[in-house]
Amino acid sequence: MIFTTKAEYGVRLLVELGRQANDAPVSLKAIAENEGLPLAYLERIVALLKRADLVESTRGAHGGYRLARDPESVTMDEVVLALEGSVAPMSCFVDETDDGRVLCSHVDDGEACATKFLWLRVQGGVTEALRRTTLAELVAFSAKQDVAQSAETLGSALPLHSAA
Amino acid sequence: MIFTTKAEYGVRLLVELGRQANDAPVSLKAIAENEGLPLAYLERIVALLKRADLVESTRGAHGGYRLARDPESVTMDEVVLALEGSVAPMSCFVDETDDGRVLCSHVDDGEACATKFLWLRVQGGVTEALRRTTLAELVAFSAKQDVAQSAETLGSALPLHSAA
DNA sequence: CTTAATCCTACCAATGCGGTAGGAGAAACC
DNA sequence: GGTTTCTCCTACCGCATTGGTAGGATTAAG
Ligand code: FES
Ligand code: FES
Numbered sequence: 100m101i102f103t104t105k106a107e108y109g110v111r112l113l114v115e116l117g118r119q120a121n122d123a124p125v126s127l128k129a130i131a132e133n134e135g136l137p138l139a140y141l142e143r144i145v146a147l148l149k150r151a152d153l154v155e156s157t158r159g160a161h162g163g164y165r166l167a168r169d170p171e172s173v174t175m176d177e178v179v180l181a182l183e184g185s186v187a188p189m190s191c192f193v194d195e196t197d198d199g200r201v202l203c204s205h206v207d208d209g210e211a212c213a214t215k216f217l218w219l220r221v222q223g224g225v226t227e228a229l230r231r232t233t234l235a236e237l238v239a240f241s242a243k244q245d246v247a248q249s250a251e252t253l254g255s256a257l258p259l260h261s262a263a
Numbered sequence: 264m265i266f267t268t269k270a271e272y273g274v275r276l277l278v279e280l281g282r283q284a285n286d287a288p289v290s291l292k293a294i295a296e297n298e299g300l301p302l303a304y305l306e307r308i309v310a311l312l313k314r315a316d317l318v319e320s321t322r323g324a325h326g327g328y329r330l331a332r333d334p335e336s337v338t339m340d341e342v343v344l345a346l347e348g349s350v351a352p353m354s355c356f357v358d359e360t361d362d363g364r365v366l367c368s369h370v371d372d373g374e375a376c377a378t379k380f381l382w383l384r385v386q387g388g389v390t391e392a393l394r395r396t397t398l399a400e401l402v403a404f405s406a407k408q409d410v411a412q413s414a415e416t417l418g419s420a421l422p423l424h425s426a427a
Numbered sequence: 428c429t430t431a432a433t434c435c436t437a438c439c440a441a442t443g444c445g446g447t448a449g450g451a452g453a454a455a456c457c
Numbered sequence: 458g459g460t461t462t463c464t465c466c467t468a469c470c471g472c473a474t475t476g477g478t479a480g481g482a483t484t485a486a487g
Contacts (some may be wrong), residue, residue: 442474
């Protein structure tokens with residue numbers, strides 16, 4: 100259960116844009132150098148964000164990208180959805196009907212698989228966690244920088260140990 | 264963000280075991296045929312469950328597997344952890360210190376990456392959803408599905424969720 | 428007209444995943 | 458004892474995806 104680096108890099112890109120308070124567009128090159136990420140790969144990632152109208156672009160010299168909306172109104176579920184294409188805990192969840200209903204591919208004679216119940220809960224937990232996190236929050240967090248991640252950070256986190 | 268089929272098959276295997284109320288061990292072959300899953304693959308999966316003491320085995324003819332604990336006490340976070348090895352929304356989360364603290368691999372001069380805050384929340388949401396779901400719950404759910412199915416075949420259809 | 432930037436698309440190596448194959452022990456039955 | 462039926466173990470393999478690169482076309486500032 101691991102998001103791809105598209106989500107990681109994309110979110111980081113947005114945070115980087117959010118840190119620039121002014122309206123001047125920021126070039127990808129600057130972001131790539133700032134975050135130590137491959138420029139060519141970032142180009143493909145930012146295209147996803149633009150397609151979702153989360154980012155505006157200005158072409159040509161002195162061009163770049165800027166946020167299309169107020170950082171406080173940008174929730175992470177939109178962002179991750181735009182970057183990853185779907186927020187699904189199991190592969191059968193990627194194909195959804197128009198209403199967002201999951202169509203269970205493991206159906207035998209009208210009997211839904213027992214796991215559907217579980218994955219729906221997990222999906223709900225993820226999207227809820229994503230939805231209640233705004234871009235502005237992440238920007239503020241990154242501004243705090245070397246302040247130790249105190250109870251505020253770890254409060255809602257319940258880390259698990261890997262036994263293996 | 265997708266779990267592998269190890270989680271899917273493993274949970275389904277446990278549910279199948281949970282449906283057997285008696286103490287007689289169930290062979291993997293029976294489960295594989297019942298669920299339409301490859302037997303050889305299930306063997307490797309059930310090994311993970313046994314290593315986590317979620318399942319007991321009896322070798323030899325008429326042998327098989329049975330639940331090692333009461334289904335009500337088995338929470339899905341243990342199960343998924345045993346099957347997947349870790350519950351991590353990002354690859355940097357798989358390596359943890361002894362205390363379960365995440366060691367951030369993208370650290371620039373003491374500054375943690377802005378995304379850590381987000382992924383910690385997501386991880387928390389997932390583990391919370393997993394922890395509050397017990398195996399007994401899933402067994403009950405799958406039993407309800409059967410009732411719905413048999414009722415459907417008898418002509419008195421009771422719609423659990425109407426199809427779109 | 429040069430330069431700096433966004434765009435677009437094809438390509439590529441590596442990794443992991445889902446699955447297979449072939450056995451070696453262990454217990455029940457005849 | 459031999460056969461059958463299981464659990465166990467480990468190596469192998471095709472395939473899809475991921476993360477990343479290459480190369481160029483387009484647009485606009487200076
Ligand atoms: S096939 Fe995954 S929910 Fe039914
Ligand atoms: S590198 Fe992922 S949390 Fe910092």
